[in-house]
Amino acid sequence: MLDRTPTFLLNIDNSASPTQRPTAVPDNDSLLDSYSHAVSGVVDRIGSAVVRVEPQVSGRTAGMGSGVIISPDGLLLTNSHVMQGARDAKLTGSDGHTIEARVIGDDPDTDLALLRASGDRLPFATLGDSKRLKRGQIAIAIGNPLGFESTVTAGVVSALGRSLRARSGRLIDDVIQTDAALNPGNSGGPLVATSGQVIGINTAVIMGAQGICFAVASNTASFVVSELIRHGRVRRASIGIAGQTVPLPRRISYAAGLNGTFGVVIAAVEPGSPADHAQLEQGDVILSLDGEPVGGVDDLVRLLNGEWIGRFVELKILKNGEMRTATIMPVERKTRTAHAE
Known part of the structure; x- marks a missing residue:
């Protein structure tokens, strides 16, 4: 029997360019897998730079929070309200190893404190450029909420340019709003982009609200770090x-x-x-x-x-x-x- 398929149909199919062919739509499993890879990749890269911070007063623990090491020689950022005026802290890494740290400077007006951890060649994360953030961008929080070590949560950047009143009474400008789940103990830990750069330092949770949390922008943190290193304080x-x-x-x-x-x-x-x-x-x-x-x-x-x-x-x-x-x-x-x- 002769093949009576019209030749013009065959010609159209054979000559179709790549741009004319339908694009395969990824299924839900592959999309989820890409998201999972993005989050787990960040944790693999900088998870070891996130530590539990326990302020020490007269040799006793006076609270708990999180912190992130931002240089191999031990510079570490956490919240001012985590330190509560203490000058020393015990740091515990994700592997359970503990080291000591001492406060270089404290700035309650931005709720940031800079510490120096003992040791060198420490695992560290880098501060990114928060001006390049966009709403909807993936945001990953790593910390120790309620004492649960090395907890990872993820969400998105919900809003940019928020203002948040610090405990000193001064408004912190350019605050990042996120829906990454935060709880007491997350304070001072990093908010991280999928690039692995720290885009914020988690600072506050709105009690009674769901999915409304805040982080001090990394550009603010960079400014505070430079001021504390140069002057031991933020000059205003x-x-x-x-x-x-x-x-x-x-x-x-x-x-x-x-x-x-x-x-x-x-x-x-x-x-x-x-x-x-x-x-x-x-x-x-x-x-x-x-x-x-x-x-x-x-x-x-x-x-x-x-x-x-x-x-x-x-x-x-x-x-x-x-x-x-x-x-x-x-x-x-x-x-x-x-x-x-």
Whole structure:
């Protein structure tokens, strides 16, 4: 019997280009396997750099958290609230080996503490660039929740650029929100991308909520590490006032060229401070700092970073109902009082 299959059908099939052929859709098993490989690969690469952190006070354990070694010579990041002011800590690795560590510097304003672990050629993880993160990106948390050693959880980066209030009262900017499951004991452990780089230091869980957890961004951590190594502290500027956030009349906002409708009213001026030298007074309202709008006390705190110390900056203020400009030289903030900068 003759083959009566039309030749044009055969020709179309034989000449089809790769781009015209249907793409095979991976099944659920292969997709899950890729996800599993991504997560387990990260754990294999940096799991040994994650340790249990036990602060030591007078030779006794005073709490527990997690930490991550970020250099082969033993630099380690954890949370300030894990250390609770302790100067020493015992570290326990995933293999059960213990070493000692001592605090280099502590920054409650970002809830970060930097320690130096004893030993060299230690396993370590590297800090990545948190500015390159995207929502929906896989995020892996490694730590010791509730004392369960080397626990791994995974989720995604839920949101970026969040703000979280530290125990010191200061807002931590550029915080990462994730749904990777965190529990007490995860604090201070790393949040890791599939590249194996640390993208955040886990810091907080919203009690009573499900899947809402936070990590201090790795770029913030990098800045804090460099400051603590150089100065033993994170330097921040102060102008010597206590202030309160107040609403502004719409006409004032418009005249000042501000988008916001709030400013900072000066409640008190510290004698001999930069604000005192610049003749700022109680009742003056700060509208902007060096051209940046000041929409509240938190904005002023955020803007007064270490780069302004010893440099003249321009304040736009409202004094006795009139807008004026004042030049001021911030100094390094020594101690913190509530709502004072």
